[in-house]
Amino acid sequence: MGLFDKKTCAVCGGQSGVIVGLFGADLAGGAYLCPGCRNKCTPGNLNFKNMTLDDVKANMAIADANKKKGSTEFRSTRKIQTGAFRDRPFLDIDENHGWFMNTADNDGWVYSLDDIYFYGPEFETAKLELGQSFHLDTYNYPELSKCPEGIRITAAKLKILMVENELGVSQLSIDLLSGSSADENAVRGACAAIHDFAEAVKAYKTNRKK
Ligand SMILES: [Zn+2]
16 A cells, blocks of 8 residues: 555545545554544544554543533633733643643643642753753752752743543643743742642642541
């Protein structure tokens, strides 16, 4: 089969275009999944080559139910925001259900607070004299003042690691600064936001134990 053969999607019956077909996926047994249907699956890495058509349909049902939770059942009780995005929250939390959504990327997926096993800040720094860029990921709020001379923070992210879950997403890395706003105030805002998130997770886990 050549690179430019048209393929028919096993789920929707749509035909791939010449280029578009490259973004689809081949399933176990040689069936083909078009890019549109692939996007209706859960966001984590899926090993399509080992999945049958039934596996894909079951996965799509999980993805669809998750998105519906986000649009119909999710009730925000706490928003985490930082000055970098003005008033736009980067995380939205539903403490009653124990859910959160990544509003920075606005992907519509509903994650569970119970699935989080680690979270923390990750700062990207640049060494000014040499113009070098490298990662320093050990700064924790409020220890940021220890950042050495000649080092500038160019990115701040909130990293969230999760146990195995229905979406197959093991980690989120959420940008808290845009490149142009990495001044001292923006960095402080990002640290305060990470702190707010930590407080929210702790409060949720404490209440759940009661
Ligand atoms: Zn399709």
